[in-house]
Amino acid sequence: MGPRDRDPVGGPKATINAVPVDRLQRPLEDLRISVTDRCNFRCTYCMPLDEYDWIARDEILNYEEIARLARIFAGLGVSKLRLTGGEPLVRQDLDRLAALLAGIEGIEDICLTTNGALLAGRAVALRAAGVNRVTISIDSVNPETFAQMTQRAELQPVLEGIAAARQAGFAPIKLNAVIERGVNEREIPDLVAFARAAGCELRFIEYMDVGNANRWTSEKLVPKTEILAKIASAQAIEPVRRERGSAPSMDYAFTDGGGTVGVIASVTEPFCGACTRARITADGRLVTCLFSTRGHNLKSLLRAGASDGEIRSFVVAVWNARDDRYSEQRLAAIASPQGYRPGAVKKIEMISLGG
Ligand code: SAM
Ligand code: SF4
Ligand code: SF4
Numbered sequence: 177m178g179p180r181d182r183d184p185v186g187g188p189k190a191t192i193n194a195v196p197v198d199r200l201q202r203p204l205e206d207l208r209i210s211v212t213d214r215c216n217f218r219c220t221y222c223m224p225l226d227e228y229d230w231i232a233r234d235e236i237l238n239y240e241e242i243a244r245l246a247r248i249f250a251g252l253g254v255s256k257l258r259l260t261g262g263e264p265l266v267r268q269d270l271d272r273l274a275a276l277l278a279g280i281e282g283i284e285d286i287c288l289t290t291n292g293a294l295l296a297g298r299a300v301a302l303r304a305a306g307v308n309r310v311t312i313s314i315d316s317v318n319p320e321t322f323a324q325m326t327q328r329a330e331l332q333p334v335l336e337g338i339a340a341a342r343q344a345g346f347a348p349i350k351l352n353a354v355i356e357r358g359v360n361e362r363e364i365p366d367l368v369a370f371a372r373a374a375g376c377e378l379r380f381i382e383y384m385d386v387g388n389a390n391r392w393t394s395e396k397l398v399p400k401t402e403i404l405a406k407i408a409s410a411q412a413i414e415p416v417r418r419e420r421g422s423a424p425s426m427d428y429a430f431t432d433g434g435g436t437v438g439v440i441a442s443v444t445e446p447f448c449g450a451c452t453r454a455r456i457t458a459d460g461r462l463v464t465c466l467f468s469t470r471g472h473n474l475k476s477l478l479r480a481g482a483s484d485g486e487i488r489s490f491v492v493a494v495w496n497a498r499d500d501r502y503s504e505q506r507l508a509a510i511a512s513p514q515g516y517r518p519g520a521v522k523k524i525e526m527i528s529l530g531g
Contacts, residue, residue, distance in 0.1 A: 448502070
């Protein structure tokens with residue numbers, strides 16, 4: 177055994193190139209890469225404030241650094257990448273990064289999560305570069321509600337982004353809608369009608385307490401049961417058998433054959449047991465849970481000249497030590513006499529995490 181096989185931070189050793197598993201026996205399968213913490217929207221549930229402690233430009237990983245990390249993760253068995261942020265399309269030349277990632281052996285799937293506002297001019301180049309799927313966030317198809325929720329954005333460019341994605345050949349196009357009590361839950365049937373007409377797969381997301389800035393309370397949560405009832409009031413649905421264990425969305429088919437709709441019930445039906453996702457923040461920290469309070473500094477390894485083997489061993493050790501199951505613990509706390517205190521710990525904000 178050479179020095180590269182040694183585990184730098186303790187915990188069980190993993191064989192090089194074997195898929196690492198964590199303490200709850202969950203393999204490392206997917207990697208979400210946040211390419212920026214900046215965004216052209218200020219969605220009330222994600223990034224409500226005007227100013228944050230923005231990551232300094234030179235602290236943000238460059239594309240070569242991101243690609244090197246992705247190659248190391250691919251060597252550990254990761255085949256699916258998701259580019260996210262912040263808003264990934266506010267970063268220049270994202271298609272150049274996509275091309276670098278698409279050239280990595282073992283990477284089979286590159287997905288982009290975007291608010292869609294800048295997609296119209298970029299969809300063709302991104303697809304040509306190797307992005308093969310897009311998920312576009314759209315919480316309302318009512319211009320007033322959309323403006324209220326995003327605080328500084330208009331609906332029309334997003335609609336144009338969805339149309340451009342379709343023209344560029346992305347299929348299926350997924351749409352994400354976060355539902356917030358008192359804001360857009362009455363618009364669930366309209367979102368369903370829009371997605372069906374556009375031929376997109378819509379997924380409703382329960383409002384989560386990611387970070388602390390959104391001041392989440394359980395009163396703002398619209399649970400999956402209520403979301404499903406509202407969908408069914410517009411269009412009959414039936415459950416679809418899950419294809420893939422770790423997919424967070426519970427899917428339902430419209431009984432008239434008009435496609436599917438999903439609900440990501442992270443709060444009321446947590447899926448931590450099947451969570452195989454790692455995240456890299458824009459400043460190069462490895463984060464093992466959406467509700468983590470800290471990340472593990474990959475950038476300092478990269479910039480200190482660590483070898484691929486050293487970085488790989490670090491990643492394996494972090495993953496081997498992972499025991500995150502925040503959403504399951506939150507559900508238990510909500511049901512306990514003490515209740516749940518969402519602001520009790522300082523979590524990393526969604527803008528730097530990458531949703
Ligand atoms: N800017 C891009 C976008 O909005 O699609 C990518 C980053 S965004 C953080 C990724 C996803 O996280 C979006 O679909 C967004 O709606 C979702 N999200 C953000 N804050 C959330 C929250 N508090 N609860 C549930 N979903 C949230
Ligand atoms: Fe920006 Fe996406 Fe967060 Fe909205 S959800 S503020 S678009 S990062
Ligand atoms: Fe994964 Fe953490 Fe979400 Fe559970 S709470 S599903 S461990 S990201």
